[in-house]
Amino acid sequence: MQRESMEFDVVIVGGGPAGLASAIRLKQLANEAGRDISVCLIDKGAEIGAHILSGAVMDPRALSELLPNWKDDGAPLNAPVSEDRFFILSESGAFKVPNALLPGCFHNEGNYVISLGSVCRWLGTQAEALGVEIYPGFAGAEVLFDENGAVMGVVTGDMGRLRDGSDGPNFQPGLELHAKYTILAEGCRGHLGKQLIKRYRLDADADPQTYAIGLKELWEIDPDVHQLGLVVHSGGWPMQADTYGGGFLYHLENNQVTVGFVVGLGYENPYLSPYEEFQRFKTHPQIRKFLEGGKRISYGARALVAGGVQSLPKLTFPGGVLVGDDAGFLNAARIKGSHCAIKTGSLAAEACFEALIAGRERDELTAYRSKFENSWLYDELYKARNFKPFMAKGLKLGALLFGLDQLVFNGVAPWTLHHRSPDHEKLSPAAACQPIEYPKPDGVITFDRLGSVFLSNTNHEEDQPCHLRLKDADLPIEVNLPTYDAPEQRFCPAGVYEIVGREGGQPRLQINAQNCVHCKTCDIKDPNQNINWVVPQGGEGPVYPNM
Incomplete structure (x- = not known):
């Protein structure tokens, strides 16, 4: 074509924060050097x-390095953390862990409660002011390779294809975007990132990556129970x-409050539903008291990455790099990733700029890895590397061992635990x-899946090729069902996968891709890796207003 x-x-x-930080840093360096670099x-x-969704409590360290005047320039960080509370929950009770016993990674002094979507919109304005060309509504659908096998850019997704893959009346082919270097910042389990990790065997020397799913709701609550900057975390029930x-x-x-729940995708019981666990969580007295009388x-x-430094793939390939969650940069112990994304995006931009002014193109930006390993971010992630392996041993034992790891060894114990198998x-x-x-949803605190999907403003043109x-096609009924x-009907938080026809003895998997x-x-979680998520038409999916 x-x-x-x-x-x-x-x-x-x-x-997201990684891609926008890369763009901003590239333009900053180019402007400082008086060079014209197109981004x-x-x-x-x-x-x-x-499409941005995160908790989120943000550590502003990386942002302050990238844009030191962010406060004066109106960055939407308006809720400094005022108090930390960490609870171990039982079904009806709660034990508040004294802050003095919490490892440093659970302390949030100097951090901010934010909407990461709002922060990204603000970063987008900063990038455009520096001359970055931003094109929302264009999905990266394919990777382009040059004659030497190096990445030379991407193809944006076709628009207007019909369900059978043929050209519709409004068909428009995607564009080829050619580049000297390509930075992949797609977020967790990136569509193109996972292909390049496989093609170049970037994970050959890494532990299997581990993941979790995060579910979140935004509520407007009674002013009498609202406490600006309060941060509540929980484990247990x-x-x-x-x-x-x-x-x-x-x-x-x-x-406003954001309420959410994270479930590690290494769980064993196929009957577990992360969505339903989240709805149950909201009924606990320590959480319900904030939501009663409020409006969702x-x-x-x-999904989010959680494997730590031992699960990081090689970060570079001929012609480009992986940044942010596309590579696996997230501090699971701190429940934070936006500062990791901004920092890695900035470091990648610096390595890329050095190559461009040296006249190089489409080689491996090996300086990126060395910059990361000599940064404060590497030190932070290294100290947290044993968190997920410890927590895989169970809440009580894992919490005890990680507490010792942090409080006694300060995160630099002479051992690194490993992930042995993928989720x-x-x-x-x-x-x-x-x-x-x-329990059935009550429509007040707990809700059904489809009503929740409605609130995500999700939309897909139905007459297009399914992106799932x-x-x-036979495996879901022949293997997964018996x-x-x-489990796909439960691990999906949006009611996409549905088994129909059981009553007549002829079950089939129905995929409601529009959800x-x-x-x-x-x-990530399909036990036979039979489901391949690819990008739908650009501009489709959720539209999160303040998530």
Whole structure:
């Protein structure tokens, strides 16, 4: 197919904090040196921030390095953390862990409760002011390679294809965006990133990556119970002690709170539903007391990386780099990733700029890895490297061991624990597990899945190729259903996967792709890795207003 092409020095795929930081830093360096470097950033969301979802409590360190005047320039960090509370929950009770006993990673002095979507929209304005060309609504669908096998850019997704893949009446082919260097900043389990990790065997020397799913709602609550900057975290109920998970509730400005729940995707019981666990969590007295009398405004879900430095792939490939969650940069112990994204995006930009002014192109930016290993971020992530391996031993034992690791050894004990297997291999057969009975939603504190998806403002054109591809169309019914009782109908937080026709003895898997909130959980947790998440048409999916 003949496609139009555009030439840039650097193409960045992804308009989250990592991609925007890369773009900003490149332009800063170019302007300081009096050089003209063209930078193009594309994002699959309808606008910058549309697909951004995070807790979020933000450590401003990396932002302050990138944009020292962010306060004066109106960055939307308006809720400094005022108090930390960490609870171990039972079904009806709660033990508040004294702050003096909490490792330093759980302390949030100097941090801010934010909407990461709002921060990204603000970063987008900063990038455009520096001359970055930003194109929202364009998904990075394919990688382009030159004659030497190096990455030479990306192809944006075609628009207007019909369900069978043929050209519709409004068909428009994607554009080829050619670049001297390509920066992938797609977020967790990036569509192009996972392809390049496989092609170049970037994870050959790394532990298997581990993941979690984060579910979140935005509420407007009674002013009498609102406390600006209050940060609440929890472990324990409703999760079983052997399953990693925990909740959060953060107080933003304007009497708003974000409430959410994180479930590690290494869980064993196929009957577990992260969405239902989140709804149960909200009924606990320590959480419910903030939500009663309030109004739910928005809902969303997103997978997140949690493996730590031992699961990081090689960060570079011929012609480009991985930054942010596309590589696996997140501090699971701190429950924070935005500062990691901004820092790695900035470091990658510096390595890229050095190569460009030296006249190089499409080689490996090896300086990026060395810059990371000599940064404060590497030290931070190294100290937290044993968190997830410890927590895999169960809540009580894991918390004790990690506490000793942090309080006694300051995170630099002479051992590193490893992840032995990927999350999708950890499901047990349904016959070996106890079904979980979840209460029906009350419509006040707890809600059903489809009503929640409505609040995510998710939209996909129905007459287009399904972006949730099955490698083997028969496997869901022949293997997943009899072995695991079709776990895809539970691990998806948006009701995308549905088993229909059981009553007539001819079950089939129905994929409601229009419901997809782009969380990527199905791509990660399917026990046979049969589901491949690819990008739909650009501009589609959720539109998160303040998440």
